[in-house]
Amino acid sequence: MSLTVRPITPADYDAVARITADAYLGAGYFDSAEYPYMQKIMRVGERAAVAPIIVVERNGVVIGSATLAVNGDEWADIALPDELEFRLLVVDPAVQRSGAGRAMVNAILAQARETPGIRAVSLTTGDDWHGAHALYRKLGFTRVPERDWPIPENGKMLRVYRMEL
Template sequence: MTPSGPPGNSTPGGPPSSTLTRMDIVIREVRPTEYDALGAMTAQAYLQDGLLDFGESDSYLTELKDVAKRAAAATVLVATAGDTLLGGVTFVPGPGPMADVAAPSEAEIRMLAVTRAARGRGAGEALVRACVDRARAVPGCTAVVLSTQPTMHTAHRLYERLGFVRTPDRDWNPLPEPADITLLTYELTL
């Protein structure tokens, strides 16, 4: 996992965070040697942002950490700058074991996470754009869908800026209890 800190701190193998630009970011498929680091980084991002209702004991934490399982059923992409892991996302090309809301002819974006040090510098946007590009390459794919938590306002603005629109009729609850855990859905028509 890449340590995060205030802007200007250097991370091992990467540029000082204050000089990170969009041109420094490379999007590629995760390597098996990075599974543990990406899993830890994703879990840490969700925990730090208070996105797991049950904290360290949340059952979703195990799923976030299990990059090998995700990579076996979908495409896991990472954003890097040099040797520094900035973030990751799971691209699901259609309905299947990793899809939550994708219908036939839809791809899905899941588990987008970016380190705090890389936020606001284009890593999240680059990961979402890479998923959209991949969806456009899937024969018959007509849309990209995703679920997000109501409190993820920065992510909502990113999705809307990239052309995603809210689809309230598809909002859903991943758990039977408590009933107030409703995930918002967005869709981008290709």
């Protein structure tokens, strides 16, 4: 099974919206796709118009995506001036633990290393997304607990990880 990481195209928007909803709702972060934040992140075309999005595909089928941002971007939550932040990294729950998340993170790290002025990669992940925590630690990210922050809508804590390049 080969995995390919590439920039999103409009043909991918519906798949990315479905995968995003399945991942966030499946993890219990929201009760419904009608929640305002869910509606925002599922408007993939609007997101892609202002932020780089990558997808990972297996055998020609999109199975995951991630949104990239730098300090000051509309989709940046935590990026410091020398950081590339990735957000909304999702893998279709039906194929999680397939290497898709790792493939996207490796592509993001490669891009960050080629971007002038970027010296680190940061991310936020859910407090109880233990599989994601394990992946990020395995890839070399470290916790930055002083930068943790709560989701405004429900108060659940988000964990910040960072990797110096």
